[in-house]
Amino acid sequence: xxxxxxxxxxxxxxxxxxxxxxxxxxxxxxxxxxxxxxxxxxxxxxxxxxxxxxxxxxxxxxxxxxxxxxxxxxxxxxxxxxxxxxxxxxxxxxxxxxxxxxxxxxxxxxxxxxxxxxxxxxxxxxxxxxxxxxxxxxxxxxxxxxxxxxxxxxxxxxxxxxxxxxxxxxxxxxxxxxxxxxxxxxxxxxxxxxxxxxxxxxxxxxxxxxx
Numbered sequence: 483x484x485x486x487x488x489x490x491x492x493x494x495x496x497x498x499x500x501x502x503x504x505x506x507x508x509x510x511x512x513x514x515x516x517x518x519x520x521x522x523x524x525x526x527x528x529x530x531x532x533x534x535x536x537x538x539x540x541x542x543x544x545x546x547x548x549x550x551x552x553x554x555x556x557x558x559x560x561x562x563x564x565x566x567x568x569x570x571x572x573x574x575x576x577x578x579x580x581x582x583x584x585x586x587x588x589x590x591x592x593x594x595x596x597x598x599x600x601x602x603x604x605x606x607x608x609x610x611x612x613x614x615x616x617x618x619x620x621x622x623x624x625x626x627x628x629x630x631x632x633x634x635x636x637x638x639x640x641x642x643x644x645x646x647x648x649x650x651x652x653x654x655x656x657x658x659x660x661x662x663x664x665x666x667x668x669x670x671x672x673x674x675x676x677x678x679x680x681x682x683x684x685x686x687x688x689x690x691x692x693x
Contacts, residue, residue, distance in 0.1 A: 484690070485634035489513055489624070491553075492604040493640050494540055495527035495668040498684070499648055500639045501611065505684035510619045512608075513637055514601060515627040518542075518553045523640045525556075525600060527668040530655050531575045535664050538568045542600055556600040569593035572670065579656050581677035588614055589670075611669060616681045636690075650687050 487509040493500055500523070504510050518524070525540040541559035545551045558564075569590065576582040592610060597603045611617075638644075650665045653676050664671075673680050 485636075487511065487633045488636040489631050489633040490636040491516070491522075491524060491640040492601060492608055493523035493527075494525055494600075494604055495529075495538065495607060495670050496611070497523055497527070497639065497642075498650060498666050498669050498672055498687070499645075499689050500636075501615070501617075501669040501672075502650075502684040502687040503636050503639060503689045504612075504619060505615070505617050505681060506689075507619050509633075510621045511631075511633050512605070512621065512623045513627070514554050514623045515625070516553050516637075517627075518551045518556050521643060523642050524553060524604070526642065527670070528664070529572065529575050529668055530657055530661065530664050530671055531571065532657055532660070534657075534661050535667070536571060536575065538571060538668075540564060540600060540603075554599075554601050558597050558600055558603070560597070565593045565597060576656065576670075576674040579674040582674045584677060585614060585673060611673070614673060615669070615684070634690075639689075648687070648689060651683065653683060 484506045486507060488503055488507045489511045490500060490503060490513065492512050492514070525542055527538045529536050529538060541564055543557045543559050588610060592607055645666070648666055652663050653672065655663060655671065655675055669680070672683060676683055
């Protein structure tokens with residue numbers, strides 16, 4: 483049985499696994515009191531590009547002691563135009579997809595407005611995707627960090643180093659003929675290719691059975 487309440491990290495352009503977990507939940511609790519960890523989906527996402535699977539990474543500022551740096555305090559490094567680069571890569575990847583033009587006006591402001599705080603940016607992105615996909619779960623945030631929480635712990639979905647093969651159903655991807663199908667990309671890939679069917683797709687995928 484799918485958990486109705488989940489604890490999950492707000493991530494950048496969240497993966498299909500993360501978004502599927504949220505699409506099935508009635509209550510979503512965002513973990514915002516954790517210590518920041520490098521090399522996770524907190525600041526990275528993958529899309530399908532003409533040359534294959536492309537990493538979009540957000541550069542962040544680190545303190546000397548990153549072990550105790552809170553995610554809520556992480557600032558983005560804006561000395562070079564990563565936002566513009568990400569948006570250009572997204573346009574190049576999805577301009578020929580069936581639904582990019584339909585969602586472009588909703589997505590573009592995410593990449594043309596100033597970003598300073600990583601967590602705030604991820605939460606803003608999630609708000610946008612919830613609206614575009616049609617996810618209507620009740621959302622709250624943590625007040626403190628618990629190693630063993632009361633809710634179903636879906637925080638592992640932010641770990642891209644130990645990611646499982648979820649065997650998600652395939653759907654048409656723009657560069658599938660050249661590169662094959664890539665599973666568990668950013669939900670942006672699903673949205674641009676499946677459009678209004680994205681919610682049905684997410685609700686039909688098995689996430690926690692593969693943990």
